[in-house]
Amino acid sequence: MLKYLREDIKTLKSYEVNQEEFRVKLDANEGIEWMDGKNRYPDDSCTILKERLANKLGKKTSELLIGNGSSELIELVMKAYLEYGEIVVSISPTFSMYKLYTIINKGVYEEYPLKDMQKLDVEGFMEFVKLKKPKIIILSNPNNPTGSIISRENILRIVEDCDCMVILDEAYIEFADVEIQDYTREYKNLVVLRTFSKAYALAGIRLGYMIGNEEIIEYINRVRSPYNINTITQNLGLEALDNEVEIMKNISLIKIERERVFKKLKDLGFKPFPSQANFIFFKGKETLSYDLARKKILIRAFSGELKGYYRISIGRPEENDLALKAIEEALNETGHN
Numbered sequence: 001m002l003k004y005l006r007e008d009i010k011t012l013k014s015y016e017v018n019q020e021e022f023r024v025k026l027d028a029n030e031g032i033e034w035m036d037g038k039n040r041y042p043d044d045s046c047t048i049l050k051e052r053l054a055n056k057l058g059k060k061t062s063e064l065l066i067g068n069g070s071s072e073l074i075e076l077v078m079k080a081y082l083e084y085g086e087i088v089v090s091i092s093p094t095f096s097m098y099k100l101y102t103i104i105n106k107g108v109y110e111e112y113p114l115k116d117m118q119k120l121d122v123e124g125f126m127e128f129v130k131l132k133k134p135k136i137i138i139l140s141n142p143n144n145p146t147g148s149i150i151s152r153e154n155i156l157r158i159v160e161d162c163d164c165m166v167i168l169d170e171a172y173i174e175f176a177d178v179e180i181q182d183y184t185r186e187y188k189n190l191v192v193l194r195t196f197s198k199a200y201a202l203a204g205i206r207l208g209y210m211i212g213n214e215e216i217i218e219y220i221n222r223v224r225s226p227y228n229i230n231t232i233t234q235n236l237g238l239e240a241l242d243n244e245v246e247i248m249k250n251i252s253l254i255k256i257e258r259e260r261v262f263k264k265l266k267d268l269g270f271k272p273f274p275s276q277a278n279f280i281f282f283k284g285k286e287t288l289s290y291d292l293a294r295k296k297i298l299i300r301a302f303s304g305e306l307k308g309y310y311r312i313s314i315g316r317p318e319e320n321d322l323a324l325k326a327i328e329e330a331l332n333e334t335g336h337n
């Protein structure tokens with residue numbers, strides 16, 4: 001997929017890190033050790049973490065790129081592929097950082113509205129893409145904030161028929177009732193992003209990864225800052241991969257709680273949208289988040305065209321109980337309007 005790559009990246013070589021064995025290492029201006037080997041720069045290629053992930057995913061390490069959160073990886077694709085003024089297409093509503101990253105990287109952001117905030121009309125989307133001629137399409141699947149999912153069939157249709165790079169952001173995929181599978185070997189213009197921030201509940205360590213065709217991964221690696229993943233994060237990522245059982249338990253709990261919160265919101269007279277992620281999107285009265293904030297309960301409120309829409313994350317059962325109780329109280333105090 002050299003054809004989509006930014007002209008000036010086509011000849012760029014990535015920063016070379018010396019990984020030779022040593023007796024004495026005085027080549028990187030590091031300080032003298034006083035805290036457990038942390039005077040050394042981290043492993044730039046995240047060798048062990050990549051091997052473990054590759055193993056888990058049935059991939060080669062050359063098909064993976066590790067990011068400081070998946071956020072960094074979104075931006076790296078833009079850095080590698082987007083020329084000044086080129087178009088990035090997404091759906092709306094979706095993760096607001098897509099637009100910000102596009103603008104920061106001197107692109108133009110165009111969005112195609114979901115039908116009833118849920119469904120992607122794929123025919124209409126393809127028409128939109130034909131018209132806008134994007135360099136990059138980015139899709140959050142499941143979608144933040146709606147919780148909706150695009151079918152595998154529609155995703156593959158988009159990847160196959162659109163003449164551009166496609167970023168499939170699967171930040172919430174572990175919460176979805178779908179088979180987790182990527183098609184990056186079949187489609188060179190597809191990159192899939194995952195993160196340790198949601199299902200692995202490690203947003204604090206900033207760790208994400210990209211799956212892509214080896215050639216694409218090599219191009220995107222050219223625009224990555226050296227040592228982007230610190231040593232502590234690499235180690236904690238490995239620890240998380242050793243505790244998959246614990247993580248699966250949490251995912252199951254969240255799915256159960258998601259149904260419970262959904263039902264309660266419905267019983268309270270809201271219109272929650274079905275969700276395949278660890279949050280629920282719903283419509284409420286415009287003052288709801290203020291009423292809750294006064295009770296020190298935080299949910300995400302949207303503005304602009306989404307004024308009156310809310311997104312509540314699914315937490316521990318007792319946190320969900322407190323939030324639902326506060327929502328019910330807010331309704332009893334002031335009603336739905």
Ligand code: PMP
Pocket residue numbers: 068069070071072095140143144169171194195196197203206207208
């Ligand atoms: N993609 C989506 C759809 C998200 O909702 C988020 C976080 N809110 C991210 C990416 C970024 O996650 P990370 O912590 O991996 O940077």
